[in-house]
Amino acid sequence: MRIDLTDAKPADSDAELVCIGLFDGDALPEPFATAPGAVDAKSAYRKVVVLRPEKPARIAVVGLGSREDFDPERVRVAAALAARTAASVEAASIAWALPDAGEPDAVAAALVEGTILMTYRFDRYKQPESEDEPKPEVESLVLLGAGDVADAVEAARVASEAENRARELQDLPGNVATPTFLADRARELASAHEAVSVEVMERDELERLGMGGLIAVSQGSAAPPCLIVLRYAGGGDAAPLALIGKAVTFDSGGISIKPAARMQEMKMDMSGGAAVLEAVAAIAELGLSINVLAAIPATENMPSGTATRPGDVITQHNGKTVEVINTDAEGRLILADALSWCAEQKPERMVDLATLTGAVVVALGSTYAGLISNDDEWAQQVEEAGERTGELAWRLPLHPEYKELTKGTITDLINSSDKRKAGPLYAGSFLEEFVGGIPWVHLDIAGTAWDVGREYQGKGATGYGVRLLVALAQGVERG
Numbered sequence: 001m002r003i004d005l006t007d008a009k010p011a012d013s014d015a016e017l018v019c020i021g022l023f024d025g026d027a028l029p030e031p032f033a034t035a036p037g038a039v040d041a042k043s044a045y046r047k048v049v050v051l052r053p054e055k056p057a058r059i060a061v062v063g064l065g066s067r068e069d070f071d072p073e074r075v076r077v078a079a080a081l082a083a084r085t086a087a088s089v090e091a092a093s094i095a096w097a098l099p100d101a102g103e104p105d106a107v108a109a110a111l112v113e114g115t116i117l118m119t120y121r122f123d124r125y126k127q128p129e130s131e132d133e134p135k136p137e138v139e140s141l142v143l144l145g146a147g148d149v150a151d152a153v154e155a156a157r158v159a160s161e162a163e164n165r166a167r168e169l170q171d172l173p174g175n176v177a178t179p180t181f182l183a184d185r186a187r188e189l190a191s192a193h194e195a196v197s198v199e200v201m202e203r204d205e206l207e208r209l210g211m212g213g214l215i216a217v218s219q220g221s222a223a224p225p226c227l228i229v230l231r232y233a234g235g236g237d238a239a240p241l242a243l244i245g246k247a248v249t250f251d252s253g254g255i256s257i258k259p260a261a262r263m264q265e266m267k268m269d270m271s272g273g274a275a276v277l278e279a280v281a282a283i284a285e286l287g288l289s290i291n292v293l294a295a296i297p298a299t300e301n302m303p304s305g306t307a308t309r310p311g312d313v314i315t316q317h318n319g320k321t322v323e324v325i326n327t328d329a330e331g332r333l334i335l336a337d338a339l340s341w342c343a344e345q346k347p348e349r350m351v352d353l354a355t356l357t358g359a360v361v362v363a364l365g366s367t368y369a370g371l372i373s374n375d376d377e378w379a380q381q382v383e384e385a386g387e388r389t390g391e392l393a394w395r396l397p398l399h400p401e402y403k404e405l406t407k408g409t410i411t412d413l414i415n416s417s418d419k420r421k422a423g424p425l426y427a428g429s430f431l432e433e434f435v436g437g438i439p440w441v442h443l444d445i446a447g448t449a450w451d452v453g454r455e456y457q458g459k460g461a462t463g464y465g466v467r468l469l470v471a472l473a474q475g476v477e478r479g
Contacts, residue, residue, distance in 0.1 A: 001116055002140040003157050005150060011055060015095035015142055018056045019082040021064040023101070032059055045074065046455075048081050050089070060085050070101045072110035073390045079114025080456035086138050095142040106388070108149040109156035113389075113467070115141050116160035117456040122171040155286060159389075159470040162282035163463035169274035170450065170461035174250030174267040178223050179298035182247055182270065185277060186228045186296070193284035195234055201227040209341065211297075212314040213333030216324065218299040220254055220307025225299035227338060228273075230280050232292040240291035241476055242347035242438075243280070243469060244338045246331045246354035247273025247298040254301045254327030255309055268461060269331070271449035272353035273298060275465035282470045288477045295342050297334035301327070313411055317341055318434055323408050326416035331356045332427055333415055336434040343436030349378050350440040351472070352431070353465045359423030361447035368394035369448045369464065372428030375439035382441045385472040391464055393443055402429040 010018045011031060020032070022043040027033060035053035042049060045065030050058055062078045064070060079096070086094050096111050098104065119138050143153065169177055169185070183200045190198035203224055206214055211227065218225035228247075231240070247270035252258060258266065273296040280294050308314070312324045314333070318340040322333065331354050342350060360370040369386075371393040373379035379395055386393040405417040405426035413433065417426055428442050448464040 001119065001138065001157065001161070003112060003153055004140065004142045005146045005153065006142055006144060008144055010059070010095065010097045010144055013056050013095040013142065013144060015056065015093040016091035017058050017060055017082070017086045017089065017093070018095045018097070019060045019062055020097050021062050021078060021099040023064050023070070024066045028061065035059065045069070046077065046081060048085050050085065058089060058091065064099060067101050070099070072102070072106045072388070075099070075107050075110035076114035076117070076390060077455045079111045080118035083115045083118040083138050092138060093140045093142070094138055095144055097144045098146045104147055105149050105152035108143055108146050109152045111143060112141065112153055112156040113160045114456045116157065117163065120164045120167055122168065122460065155470070155474070158282050158285050159467045162278040162470070163466035165281070166274040166278040166463035166466050167461040169277070170268045170271050170463065172267070174300070177267065177270065178249055179226050179247070179300070180224065182249065182273060182277065182296065182298050183226050183228050186230055189277065189281050190230065193281070195232055196280065196284050197231045199229040201229065209317060210315060210319070211317045211337035211341070213316050213322070213337045214297050214299060216308040216312065216314045217248070217254070217301050217330040217334050220304040221300035221302040223249070223300045227341070228296040228298055230294040232280055232284050234287060234289050235291040238291055239346060239348035240293040241473060242342045242345070242350040243276045243292060243294045244335060244342060244350065244352035245272035245274070245276030245294070245296045246270070246335055246352070246356065247296050248301050248331060248334070249298060251301045251328070251330065252303060254330060255303050255307050256326045256328040257303055258328060265450070268450050269355050270298065271355050271445060271461070272465065275353050275463060275469065278463070279466045279469035282466065283473050286470070288473050290473055290477050292473065293342060293345055293347055295338045297338045299334060301330045316434065320413055320433060321408070321411040322413045322415055323411040325414050325418070329416040332430050335431055339431060339434040340436070343434070343438050347438060350435060350438055351382060351443065351469070352440070353443045353445055355446040355449050356444045357424045357427050357446055360444040363424065364394055364447055366447045366452040368392045370424045370444035371395045371441060372398060372425070372444070373441045374398065374432055374435065378439040379441055381475055382443070382468070382472060385475060386468050389467040389471050391448070391468040396425055396428070398425070398429060398432065402426045406430045406433070
């Protein structure tokens with residue numbers, strides 16, 4: 001999407017839809033206060049009324065509520081409502097008068113985010129209803145009276161477009177977005193950015209490295225597994241920030257098979273990997289002055305005569321043995337290998353993203369991802385990046401008693417406890433066994449990766465984590 005900044009006033013804009021935010025207690029500015037329909041304008045949050053003055057052609061008055069409640073999340077919602085209104089009147093260009101509240105950088109960035117994220121559509125498999133009537137699409141956004149916010153706007157554009165690409169990966173069916181498909185996307189990304197290199201470790205190399213978790217999960221599938229490694233070199237000799245994303249491209253549960261209802265959604269069990277892939281792309285496009293190491297373990301989890309069985313014993317990359325109690329607790333097995341391998345590369349800090357447990361949805365719904373960490377300062381940085389982007393994370397505790405739930409009888413560890421308690425917490429405790437003491441954050445995104453329902457995300461794929469990771473990388477760059 002094209003984004004422009006200008007000092008022009010709303011009345012002078014040539015955009016097909018000009019948007020003005022209205023706070024409680026404020027009046028519409030002239031000359032719009034006397035425009036047809038102005039008496040219907042409302043300041044209530046989420047209310048939108050379209051006016052038709054002589055110039056410009058249309059004004060959307062978007063209610064922002066009280067100034068005390070104003071924040072970037074409200075701006076994203078307002079921008080999404082405006083973009084939806086633009087589509088309904090077939091307006092290809094939007095202009096927004098920057099609201100006179102909040103930090104201009106944050107407000108401008110939120111307008112860009114809400115607009116771009118709202119425009120995402122996944123319709124590649126649907127035939128158009130009419131070849132003569134293309135669907136309306138917002139092509140440009142102009143920020144009026146924005147001032148010096150160009151850097152924030154460009155970062156928001158890059159990160160939001162990357163997040164939409166992650167949503168596309170999530171939405172693709174499992175017979176298209178295979179581990180090999182994700183590896184090809186990584187190669188495409190590396191070819192587009194000189195500072196990015198790629199390595200794809202296939203089955204023989206995984207076996208040589210002792211990645212027993214990734215091998216075990218893949219055994220039931222005809223699709224070959226891989227560990228996708230991306231390196232972004234933007235920070236000289238500094239130790240990298242490691243990003244790890246779970247990419248189970250279809251999760252049937254394996255021998256411990258899932259119920260049939262809504263199993264089609266398990267094509268999105270690669271959401272963490274999609275977010276990491278496209279976050280690296282955004283970081284490279286922005287040219288951030290840091291180093292990044294990304295690792296994406298990719299596989300299907302399928303039942304067959306060769307599949308791993310409950311009770312099987314495997315050895316992970318760091319030598320720890322695991323009894324597989326439940327083959328549907330597969331994400332932690334592939335992440336364990338990736339985390340252990342990344343720890344050997346001596347990163348400064350690590351973050352992993354995974355649709356790991358259904359229990360985190362019960363605990364936090366779709367509002368927050370669950371955050372587990374071994375380092376208070378690093379956890380706080382990740383939380384703050386989530387607050388800036390609206391991709392929220394709520395810290396959950398680690399405790400030695402949760403560790404007890406991961407201990408095996410015949411092995412070092414088990415991948416699933418028979419006690420129905422603390423599911424996200426002992427899963428995080430399991431992963432901690434593989435981080436080598438490096439500052440680490442685990443984000444359980446099972447509740448935030450899709451069906452969140454926010455105005456700018458809808459009920460489908462969200463791409464959760466891309467903007468958070470970009471904001472986090474920007475924070476690391478600033479030191």
